Each structure stands twice: as C-alpha cells, then as structure tokens.
Amino acid sequence: MNISIVIPLLNEEESLRELNQWISRVMAENNFSYEVIFIDDGSTDGSWNLIQQLAAENPNIKGIRFQRNYGKSQALHAGFAKAQGNVVITMDADLQDSPEEIPELYQMITRDRFDLVSGWKKKRYDSVVAKNLPSKLFNWAARRTSGVQLNDFNCGLKAYSKTVVKNIEVSGEMHRYIPVLAKNAGFSKIGEKVVMHQARKYGSTKFGMERFINGFLDLITIWFLSRFGKRPMHLFGALGVLMFLIGFLSAIYIGVSKLYKLYHHEPAMLVTNNPWFYIALATMIIGTQLFLAGFLGEIILRTKNNEERYRISEML
Structure with a gap:
C-alpha cells in the first residue's frame, strides 16, 4: 500500500464527506493505493455515524472511535499503530489542509528519501493577534530549543516514512513535537x-490561546526528556551535589569563623544568629532532596509499566 492518511477529529461531521471525496479524487488521479484512518476523539455530534457510512461505501476508509476525548496525540498514536502504508500522511479534518499537497509530500518521502516532511502554512488565514503572532513566537522558541529548523511545528499536514511512525512514541500533548521526537529517535x-492554508469552512476551531501556553510547557518537557529522560540522575544528582556542596562549604565557613573568634578571644554571635547558618541548612536540605529526586527518577524509569493511554470503543 502506498499511503495511509491518518486524520484525528473532534466534532467535524459537516466537513467529513467533502474531505473524503476530495481525498478520493486526488488518490484516483495519482493511482495511489491508500487507506484513510479517521480517529474520532470523543465526538458528540454525528461524526462517528458518518464515518461508518463512509466505510460502508468505500473499503479504503477505516475508523477508530475513542470512548471519550483523549487528545490529538493519543489519536495520532492509535492511527500510527493501525497504519499500513509505506508513507503516512497526517492532516486535520476541518478542510484547512489540502489533499492536493499529498502527491508532492509522498514524492519527497519516496523519491528524495526524507524521513519526515512537515508542512509550512506560510500564508495563513487565521487572526494575526490570536494565532499568527503567538505561533511565530512559539516556533522560534521550538527551533532554538530543539535544534530542528522548521518554520511551522503546529502544521497538522505532515508526511512520514512508515519506519518513523512505527518507532516513535507520541504521548501526552507531544503531537506538536513529532519532528523533535523523530530527531531524538x-x-x-x-x-x-x-x-496551502485554507480558511475554515465549517464550525469553529477546537483550539484556543491555551494551546500556546501548553505548547511552551510541552517544549520544556520535551527538552528535558530529550536530554535527561533516560538519565534523570545526571541532572538532579548534579544539582543536588552542587547545592549540598554550597551548604557544606557554608557550614565549614561558619565553624572556622567561630573557632577563629574563640581562639582570639573575640566576641562571636550565636551560630543560629549567623545568616550563613540558614544558607547552609537550606542548601544542604535542597541538595539532598534534588539528589533523592534523581535517584527516585532512576528507579521509576527502570520499573514503570506502560499505562493505558486511551480506550477504544469501536474500530472499523
């Protein structure tokens, strides 16, 4: 099979039939063998009923239905697990991503041997204040932090070789950073x-400004995981030792200072009245806690079990 098209969705009943017809036409024009995997991420409208109808009409249509809304990352994870095509395309269901881009994306994977190709919506139809400016800031921070030089990490239209999607773990809210996950792998x-970026035709966006806040928090998470995810002791242990050393040296300073004044019969304040006493105490406690955090992180990393990320109620 040439292509698997993975489409997560939430309450997109109005656009699904039109999107399916558009994809079918593009696939037929290019003689691609394909499958379309719709992942219904807990829709409350008639999206799943329509997916069932489309699957009955076209054997290339497949569907996964979550029992409730688990998020785009979990939907992509389920879609990647089911995908059988040599090239996997992801796109949104709101008609803002054009299926006309699929043939060229496919060629870039198969002909040019890219592992992953990300779409860049250079000309956008979103609000400048609400989305464009925050998106530019977010993408700049993502480039600086990850080292992956993409202009649009948030674009849902991406192409992957099958090897990539079968060897990365998309969890939490990390769908924005799949290129970083791929690089780390x-x-x-x-x-x-x-x-091409097209104006939304039906409904309203499911994402608000909070996605940028969450995106920056996820960026910090993935930076930490990429550097210290397999060795938390290297970060927490080093910081713990540094803090403990500062406290220990402060304690030595207090002790030496006290002995010096006693030896020279000079008046000396009580140890508890010396501000260095509290600096030493606080840094030694913090250092011990950081060291223990790293130690516990190592234990958890080696004993954790794979937790259930989502629950599927139906599959076509």
Missing part, C-alpha cells in the same frame, strides 16, 4: 514544504 533527514 535518530531520524535526521527532516524536510519542510510550503503548503
């Missing part, structure tokens, strides 16, 4: 393609 040939 050793897939270094990451490209970018300018793609």
Whole structure:
C-alpha cells in the first residue's frame, strides 16, 4: 500500500464527506493505493455515524472511535499503530489542509528519501493577534530549543516514512513535537514544504490561546526528556551535589569563623544568629532532596509499566 492518511477529529461531521471525496479524487488521479484512518476523539455530534457510512461505501476508509476525548496525540498514536502504508500522511479534518499537497509530500518521502516532511502554512488565514503572532513566537522558541529548523511545528499536514511512525512514541500533548521526537529517535533527514492554508469552512476551531501556553510547557518537557529522560540522575544528582556542596562549604565557613573568634578571644554571635547558618541548612536540605529526586527518577524509569493511554470503543 502506498499511503495511509491518518486524520484525528473532534466534532467535524459537516466537513467529513467533502474531505473524503476530495481525498478520493486526488488518490484516483495519482493511482495511489491508500487507506484513510479517521480517529474520532470523543465526538458528540454525528461524526462517528458518518464515518461508518463512509466505510460502508468505500473499503479504503477505516475508523477508530475513542470512548471519550483523549487528545490529538493519543489519536495520532492509535492511527500510527493501525497504519499500513509505506508513507503516512497526517492532516486535520476541518478542510484547512489540502489533499492536493499529498502527491508532492509522498514524492519527497519516496523519491528524495526524507524521513519526515512537515508542512509550512506560510500564508495563513487565521487572526494575526490570536494565532499568527503567538505561533511565530512559539516556533522560534521550538527551533532554538530543539535544534530542528522548521518554520511551522503546529502544521497538522505532515508526511512520514512508515519506519518513523512505527518507532516513535507520541504521548501526552507531544503531537506538536513529532519532528523533535523523530530527531531524538535518530531520524535526521527532516524536510519542510510550503503548503496551502485554507480558511475554515465549517464550525469553529477546537483550539484556543491555551494551546500556546501548553505548547511552551510541552517544549520544556520535551527538552528535558530529550536530554535527561533516560538519565534523570545526571541532572538532579548534579544539582543536588552542587547545592549540598554550597551548604557544606557554608557550614565549614561558619565553624572556622567561630573557632577563629574563640581562639582570639573575640566576641562571636550565636551560630543560629549567623545568616550563613540558614544558607547552609537550606542548601544542604535542597541538595539532598534534588539528589533523592534523581535517584527516585532512576528507579521509576527502570520499573514503570506502560499505562493505558486511551480506550477504544469501536474500530472499523
């Protein structure tokens, strides 16, 4: 099979049939063998009923239905697990991503041997204040932190080789950072393609300004995980030792200072009246706690079990 198209969705009943017809036409024009995997992430409208109808009409249509809303990352994880195509395309269900981009994305994976190609919505139809400016700031921070030089991490239209999607773990809210996850997994040939961005035709966006706040928090998380996820003691242990050393040296200073004044018969304040006493005490306690955090992190890392990320109620 040439292509698997993975489409997470939430309450997109109005756009699904039109999107399906558009994809089918593009696939037929290019003689691609394909499958479309719709992942219904807890929709409360008629999205799942429509997916069932589409699957009955077209054997290339498959569906996964979550019992409730688990988030886009979990939907992509389920779609990647089910995908069988040599190239996996992800796109949104709101008609803002154009299926006309799929043939070129496919060629960039198969012909140009990219591991991953990310879309870049260079010309956007979103609000400048609400989305464009925060998005530019977010993408700048993501480039600086991750080292992956993409202009649009948030673009849902991406293409992957099958090897990539079968070897990365998309969890939490890390769907924005799949290129970073791929890079960390050793897939270094990451490209970018300018793609068309279309104004939303039906409904309203499911994402608000909070996604940028969450995005920055996730960026810090993935930076930490990429550097210290497999060795938390290297960070917490080092910080703990440093803090403990500061406290220990402060305690030595207090002791030496006290003995010096006693030896020279000079008046000396009580140890508890010396501000260095509290600096020493606080830093030694913090250092011990940081060291223990690293130690516990190592234990958890080696004993954790894979937790259930989502629950599927139906599958086509």
